[in-house]
Amino acid sequence: MAAVIPCVTRISQNIIRILGCNPSSETQQGTNTYIIGSGKRRILIDCGEADVPQYINHLRAVLNYEGIDLAHIFISHGHEDHIGGLADIFEHLKDKTKHCQVWKHPSPKDSGLNIPKHIEIENFKEGQEFAVEGATIRILRSPGHTDDHVAFHLLEDNAVFSGDCILGDGVAVCEDLFDQVHSLGEIASLRPSVVYPGHGNIIHVSTERNITRF
Numbered sequence: 001m002a003a004v005i006p007c008v009t010r011i012s013q014n015i016i017r018i019l020g021c022n023p024s025s026e027t028q029q030g031t032n033t034y035i036i037g038s039g040k041r042r043i044l045i046d047c048g049e050a051d052v053p054q055y056i057n058h059l060r061a062v063l064n065y066e067g068i069d070l071a072h073i074f075i076s077h078g079h080e081d082h083i084g085g086l087a088d089i090f091e092h093l094k095d096k097t098k099h100c101q102v103w104k105h106p107s108p109k110d111s112g113l114n115i116p117k118h119i120e121i122e123n124f125k126e127g128q129e130f131a132v133e134g135a136t137i138r139i140l141r142s143p144g145h146t147d148d149h150v151a152f153h154l155l156e157d158n159a160v161f162s163g164d165c166i167l168g169d170g171v172a173v174c175e176d177l178f179d180q181v182h183s184l185g186e187i188a189s190l191r192p193s194v195v196y197p198g199h200g201n202i203i204h205v206s207t208e209r210n211i212t213r214f
């Protein structure tokens with residue numbers, strides 16, 4: 001059985017994980033969202049689902065406790081369990097999102113997303129880097145699970161936030177197997193020391209392990 005994921009976990013100096021509180025057969029224990037950085041303005045990776053007040057309350061509590069706001073929200077891909085909570089975050093945490101930019105890789109399917117007009121979504125560029133205090137993140141295109149999927153490389157820790165490209169428990173489903181295998185190879189080539197997945201527990205990668213066979 002997979003280890004239980006708490007609602008809020010301080011993982012390190014620059015990473016806090018907040019569970020989306022949206023458990024289901026598809027999302028496992030729920031969507032993992034992550035607050036990255038150590039300064040007053042930080043990055044949130046993924047948003048959980050719409051209409052989950054428990055998640056918004058946890059996110060608010062963490063932002064208040066840390067005395068921080070959000071500089072950026074990164075969406076790993078356009079599935080409801082990763083982008084659905086975006087409107088709720090803007091609506092219920094206005095003071096924390098006043099100067100927040102939202103980023104995603106564009107997809108033809110974006111027109112079907114239920115995002116209010118006043119929330120502008122900017123397009124990631126391949127290899128684009130974002131820096132906040134305590135964290136530099138490079139965008140890593142990783143299609144396969146979906147056509148718009150991106151992962152995030154935290155350079156300071158050589159860690160990868162894998163979205164649904166790699167799951168902590170179980171195997172990711174994919175729309176395009178060839179793209180998925182290629183994306184896994186790209187992530188493996190970074191030889192990350194740790195992978196923080198969109199669902200499931202953290203994956204620690206042994207330094208002795210030969211991962212070039214991906």
Ligand SMILES: [Zn+2]
Pocket residue numbers: 027031079081082164198199
């Ligand atoms: Zn997901």
